Amino acid sequence: MTRYHRIAAQDLGRLGALSDGIFAVAMTLLVLDLHVPAGEAWHERSLWSAGAVSDEQPVWHALTHVGPQFLICLLGFLTLGMFWIGQQTQLNLMDRADRSLTWIHLMFLFGICLVPFATALLAAFPQSRLALLVYWADLLYLGLVQLAALRYARRAGLLAEHTGPEDLTAIRRRIGIVQLLYAAAVVLCPISTYLSIGLIIALQVNSAVSPPIHPFDRF
Amino acid sequence: MTRYHRIAAQDLGRLGALSDGIFAVAMTLLVLDLHVPAGEAWHERSLWSAGAVSDEQPVWHALTHVGPQFLICLLGFLTLGMFWIGQQTQLNLMDRADRSLTWIHLMFLFGICLVPFATALLAAFPQSRLALLVYWADLLYLGLVQLAALRYARRAGLLAEHTGPEDLTAIRRRIGIVQLLYAAAVVLCPISTYLSIGLIIALQVNSAVSPPIHPFDRF
Amino acid sequence: MTRYHRIAAQDLGRLGALSDGIFAVAMTLLVLDLHVPAGEAWHERSLWSAGAVSDEQPVWHALTHVGPQFLICLLGFLTLGMFWIGQQTQLNLMDRADRSLTWIHLMFLFGICLVPFATALLAAFPQSRLALLVYWADLLYLGLVQLAALRYARRAGLLAEHTGPEDLTAIRRRIGIVQLLYAAAVVLCPISTYLSIGLIIALQVNSAVSPPIHPFDRF
Amino acid sequence: MTRYHRIAAQDLGRLGALSDGIFAVAMTLLVLDLHVPAGEAWHERSLWSAGAVSDEQPVWHALTHVGPQFLICLLGFLTLGMFWIGQQTQLNLMDRADRSLTWIHLMFLFGICLVPFATALLAAFPQSRLALLVYWADLLYLGLVQLAALRYARRAGLLAEHTGPEDLTAIRRRIGIVQLLYAAAVVLCPISTYLSIGLIIALQVNSAVSPPIHPFDRF
Numbered sequence: 001m002t003r004y005h006r007i008a009a010q011d012l013g014r015l016g017a018l019s020d021g022i023f024a025v026a027m028t029l030l031v032l033d034l035h036v037p038a039g040e041a042w043h044e045r046s047l048w049s050a051g052a053v054s055d056e057q058p059v060w061h062a063l064t065h066v067g068p069q070f071l072i073c074l075l076g077f078l079t080l081g082m083f084w085i086g087q088q089t090q091l092n093l094m095d096r097a098d099r100s101l102t103w104i105h106l107m108f109l110f111g112i113c114l115v116p117f118a119t120a121l122l123a124a125f126p127q128s129r130l131a132l133l134v135y136w137a138d139l140l141y142l143g144l145v146q147l148a149a150l151r152y153a154r155r156a157g158l159l160a161e162h163t164g165p166e167d168l169t170a171i172r173r174r175i176g177i178v179q180l181l182y183a184a185a186v187v188l189c190p191i192s193t194y195l196s197i198g199l200i201i202a203l204q205v206n207s208a209v210s211p212p213i214h215p216f217d218r219f
Numbered sequence: 220m221t222r223y224h225r226i227a228a229q230d231l232g233r234l235g236a237l238s239d240g241i242f243a244v245a246m247t248l249l250v251l252d253l254h255v256p257a258g259e260a261w262h263e264r265s266l267w268s269a270g271a272v273s274d275e276q277p278v279w280h281a282l283t284h285v286g287p288q289f290l291i292c293l294l295g296f297l298t299l300g301m302f303w304i305g306q307q308t309q310l311n312l313m314d315r316a317d318r319s320l321t322w323i324h325l326m327f328l329f330g331i332c333l334v335p336f337a338t339a340l341l342a343a344f345p346q347s348r349l350a351l352l353v354y355w356a357d358l359l360y361l362g363l364v365q366l367a368a369l370r371y372a373r374r375a376g377l378l379a380e381h382t383g384p385e386d387l388t389a390i391r392r393r394i395g396i397v398q399l400l401y402a403a404a405v406v407l408c409p410i411s412t413y414l415s416i417g418l419i420i421a422l423q424v425n426s427a428v429s430p431p432i433h434p435f436d437r438f
Numbered sequence: 439m440t441r442y443h444r445i446a447a448q449d450l451g452r453l454g455a456l457s458d459g460i461f462a463v464a465m466t467l468l469v470l471d472l473h474v475p476a477g478e479a480w481h482e483r484s485l486w487s488a489g490a491v492s493d494e495q496p497v498w499h500a501l502t503h504v505g506p507q508f509l510i511c512l513l514g515f516l517t518l519g520m521f522w523i524g525q526q527t528q529l530n531l532m533d534r535a536d537r538s539l540t541w542i543h544l545m546f547l548f549g550i551c552l553v554p555f556a557t558a559l560l561a562a563f564p565q566s567r568l569a570l571l572v573y574w575a576d577l578l579y580l581g582l583v584q585l586a587a588l589r590y591a592r593r594a595g596l597l598a599e600h601t602g603p604e605d606l607t608a609i610r611r612r613i614g615i616v617q618l619l620y621a622a623a624v625v626l627c628p629i630s631t632y633l634s635i636g637l638i639i640a641l642q643v644n645s646a647v648s649p650p651i652h653p654f655d656r657f
Numbered sequence: 658m659t660r661y662h663r664i665a666a667q668d669l670g671r672l673g674a675l676s677d678g679i680f681a682v683a684m685t686l687l688v689l690d691l692h693v694p695a696g697e698a699w700h701e702r703s704l705w706s707a708g709a710v711s712d713e714q715p716v717w718h719a720l721t722h723v724g725p726q727f728l729i730c731l732l733g734f735l736t737l738g739m740f741w742i743g744q745q746t747q748l749n750l751m752d753r754a755d756r757s758l759t760w761i762h763l764m765f766l767f768g769i770c771l772v773p774f775a776t777a778l779l780a781a782f783p784q785s786r787l788a789l790l791v792y793w794a795d796l797l798y799l800g801l802v803q804l805a806a807l808r809y810a811r812r813a814g815l816l817a818e819h820t821g822p823e824d825l826t827a828i829r830r831r832i833g834i835v836q837l838l839y840a841a842a843v844v845l846c847p848i849s850t851y852l853s854i855g856l857i858i859a860l861q862v863n864s865a866v867s868p869p870i871h872p873f874d875r876f
Contacts, residue, residue: 003827005867008746014673016233018741021459021681024240029689031332032248059349062340074329081325084237085318089227099742103865106738110731113688121719130716170222208322210224235452240678243459250551251467278568281559293548300544303456304537308446389441427541429443454671462678469770470686497787500778512767519763522675523756527665608660646760648662 008099015097015105016088022109023084030076030116034066068123076119078204083112083142086175090146093167094153095160101152108145114138122197129189132196136186143179147172178207227318234316234324235307241328242303249295249335253285287342295338297423302331302361305394309365312386313372314379320371327364333357341416348408351415355405362398366391397426446537453535453543454526460547461522468514468554472504506561514557516642521550521580524613528584531605532591533598539590546583552576560635567627570634574624581617585610616645665756672754672762673745679766680741687733687773691723725780733776735861740769740799743832747803750824751810752817758809765802771795779854786846789853793843800836804829835864 087108094101118135125131150171153159185199306327313320337354344350369390372378404418525546532539556573563569588609591597623637744765751758775792782788807825810816842856 002831003823004746004831007749007824007827008742011745011749014677014745017236017674017677018681020233020236021240021462021678022685024237024459025244025463025682025685026689027328028241028244028248028332029685031329032245032335034333034336056347056349059340059344059347062343063349063353066336077325077329077332081322084325085227085321088230088233089223092226092230100867102742103738103867106734106741106865109684110688110734113685113734114691116689117691117723121716124719125716128713128716130713130720134720166222167226170226174221174223208325210319210322236455239452239455240459240681243456243678244463244682246547247460247463247467247551250548251464251554253552253555275566275568278559278563278566281562282568282572285555296544296548296551300541303544304446304540307449307452308442311445311449385441386445389445393440393442427544429538429541455674458671458674459678462675463682465766466679466682466686466770469767470683470773472771472774494785494787497778497782497785500781501787501791504774515763515767515770519760522763523665523759526668526671527661530664530668604660605664608664612659612661646763648757648760 005099008102010096010098012091012094012097015102016091019084019087019091019105019109022112023080026112026116027077027080030080030119031073034069034073072119072123075201075204076116078201078208079115079119079139080112082204082207083115086146089171090149090153093160093163093171094158096158098156098158101149101156101158104145104149104152108142108149111138111142111145126197127193129193132186132189132193136182139182140179143175143182146175178203224318227321229315229317231310231313231316234321235310238303238306238310238324238328241331242299245331245335246296246299249299249338250292253288253292291338291342294420294423295335297427298334298338298358299331301423301426302334305365309368309372309390312379312382312390313377315377317375317377320368320375320377323364323368323371327361327368330357330361330364345416346412348412351405351408351412355401358401359398362394365394397422443537446540448534448536450529450532450535453540454529457522457525457529457543457547460550461518464550464554465515465518468518468557469511472507472511510557510561513639513642514554516646517553517557517577518550520642520645521553524584528587528591528609531598531601531609532596534596536594536596539587539594539596542583542587542590546580546587549576549580549583564635565631567631570624570627570631574620577620578617581613581620584613616641662756665759667753667755669748669751669754672759673748676741676744676748676762676766679769680737683769683773684734684737687737687776688730691726691730729776729780732858732861733773735865736772736776736796737769739861739864740772743803746828747806747810750817750820750828751815753815755813755815758806758813758815761802761806761809765799765806768795768799768802783854784850786850789843789846789850793839796839797836800832800839803832835860 087105091105097105115138118138121131122135150168154168181203182200185196185203188199189196306324310324316324334357337357340350341354369387373387400422401419404415404422407418408415525543529543535543553576556576559569560573588606592606619641620638623634623641626637627634744762748762754762772795775795778788779792807828811825838860839857842853842860845856846853
């Protein structure tokens with residue numbers, strides 16, 4: 001290892017700040033994809049035509065057009081939120097970074113940047129098993145990179161003193177359970193891709209709400 | 220509660236940084252929506268045609284085209300600014316986060332990402348009561364999530380030592396007054412949606428300027 | 439003043455972070471406006487047509503097309519850089535914020551978000567005095583808001599202990615000189631708007647380079 | 658030097674935060690360029706037409722369309738990641754900034770904002786030596802500005818106490834080796850631009866992976 005490699009990329013705070021920036025841009029752009037359909041705005045129609053004032057139909061039309069996109073936005077937002085919490089929790093277990101951990105984390109962030117694309121593909125082709133596999137491949141990739149980062153941090157001695165082995169076990173178990181449930185949902189796609197998608201959404205909503213009812217509070 | 224849930228998402232600073240990122244992107248993109256109308260730039264016309272040098276008409280045209288959008292930008296910016304101050308004030312009362320507070324705050328940020336869409340819808344259909352209701356629903360949702368975050372933080376013991384009950388009362392009263400005034404403005408929409416919109420804008424400008432005159436300094 | 443107003447928006451660090459986010463988005467989007475002209479990429483032409491391998495003409499065409507935009511990007515980037523340094527220096531003189539200072543700073547950031555629009559307008563109509571006035575109005579607005587923020591911070595007792603009156607004088611003089619030079623450049627627009635634009639660009643390059651030669655090291 | 662120049666832009670943390678924001682936006686937008694090709698989504702075709710459920714062809718088509726863009730995204734992401742690590746390492750050697758260092762760093766960030774454009778140009782014209790030269794010019798520019806920043810920081814006494822001369826040597830050697838390898842790759846372009854591009858990609862992947870095998874662990 002060269003001296004450059006020893007002094008490079010030590011700053012955990014900067015890595016967290018870069019992550020926050022990437023998550024913030026991805027989350028905001030996901031939702032900014034919602035657009036008022038063009039060509040229906042009031043100034044395109046006569047203001048004084050009969051009934052114009054009380055005519056709510058174009059607004060209903062715009063809202064029903066946006067409806068499905070809205071659900072997809074929410075799904076993408078929940079997915080990004082879950083992984084944001086995951087990576088924040090991981091970085092908090094460490095007290096410094098090094099160049100390899102930084103590159104592993106950058107590869108994680110690359111997977112995060114792909115979430116909007118994978119979500120949009122699934123939204124465009126909800127009946128396609130291939131689109132579902134692409135979406136799932138991204139989730140699986142993110143899980144594997146998280147495990148790799150944890151493993152590397154332990155071996156390279158980057159963990160903070162307050163981090164005990166039971167913390168590592170808790171995170172590994174957590175990632176394992178979530179990934180198993182994703183895989184189980186995807187395995188059901190020969191029955192119906194809608195069933196798989198519905199299960200993934202349910203899993204992510206459960207993860208956000210985390211209701212205090214056994215066994216739903218476990219993942 | 221699993222051990223993962225106990226160690227996850229403790230970092231209040233990271234939550235603030237993510238919020239700052241999302242607000243920054245939303246605010247900037249709101250204003251970047253302003254565009255010089257295409258097809259009017261000078262290089263599309265002959266440079267040497269008679270009067271070209273002193274011909275200011277296309278510029279006036281571009282500016283009058285952009286005018287109403289500019290007002291909407293400003294309205295959206297003020298709304299985002301008000302909620303940014305609100306959430307910053309809230310987070311400053313706490314000294315740590317947990318997983319549930321983080322999810323509540325993420326749901327708040329989701330509502331923030333919707334502000335540009337709701338504003339654009341209202342701008343496209345200023346005479347529509349439905350568009351006004353959608354806009355107001357977002358404001359109401361944001362207020363309710365703020366109250367939920369405050370309530371949760373108190374119950375879960377996340378508040379800092381320097382936070383007294385009078386601080387909580389002040390914030391709750393503040394949110395309550397603003398939301399009541401929004402609702403009052405919306406109730407007037409059967410008279411005219413323009414009246415409602417005007418009142419909401421006046422309320423937000425007042426909130427920014429906060430003139431030292433009773434009772435305008437109260438909200 | 440209500441209790442809410444006393445506890446709201448105290449955090450100078452968060453204000454800085456929001457500013458950094460807004461500047462970062464504005465700067466990046468400014469440059470991302472550069473596009474490779476569509477319809478000229480190699481895959482649109484036959485790969486195996488005679489001379490395709492050594493045909494550099496479409497690349498030259500793309501680069502010359504992008505050339506003027508590149509200069510405008512650079513101008514916008516320098517302007518944003520100058521104001522970023524200005525507001526960072528200001529915030530460093532204070533040791534806390536309050537709600538009014540935060541709103542003044544938010545209004546400053548609104549002006550920052552308008553810089554790309556004003557720059558694009560000037561680029562589309564370089565011969566128009568009106569476009570030049572719009573651009574200058576934004577610069578003037580930013581300068582005035584900076585002075586207002588400084589004045590407010592002094593009166594409200596937000597300045598840090600290490601801040602002496604000579605620091606305030608230095609900043610005020612600096613803003614005054616730059617604004618005077620801007621105004622002088624704009625006053626020359628009846629001769630030629632190109633002259634005014636050239637002088638503004640020269641002023642901003644000088645501000646970035648700050649050559650160690652009197653009097654160019656003064657602004 | 659005026660008093661303004663002495664007090665301006667001292668804050669290294671703010672400079673880091675601005676950099677993180679710019680890198681985050683550039684990285685995310687690079688990947689968000691991936692789009693599901695329009696006009697192929699399922700709702701454009703009849704849901705109940707024969708075989709619609711199992712028809713994966715439009716998804717394959719969308720993915721093969723996106724494939725080359727995906728590789729370019731990854732290349733751009735690796736480039737940005739490498740320079741992000743480089744500038745973070747540099748800033749960590751210093752313990753304060755001044756106005757000149759800030760401007761040098763802003764010029765570095767301007768070059769960073771150009772990376773997506775240069776990458777897209779190369780992707781559109783992979784057989785063009787001119788496009789390759791533009792791409793390489795940006796990489797060279799970034800390396801030279803990094804060296805200039807280091808040199809300035811040393812002369813202006815901005816380095817932290819923990820920074821020894823061997824750290825500076827390590828960084829300088831690192832930048833020198835990488836730039837030499839870039840130049841060597843570009844020199845081979847008369848043979849084939851694809852060879853040059855392949856070597857640059859290989860160099861960047863090696864830089865990310867940094868395999869523990871001599872001599873590949875040196876750069």
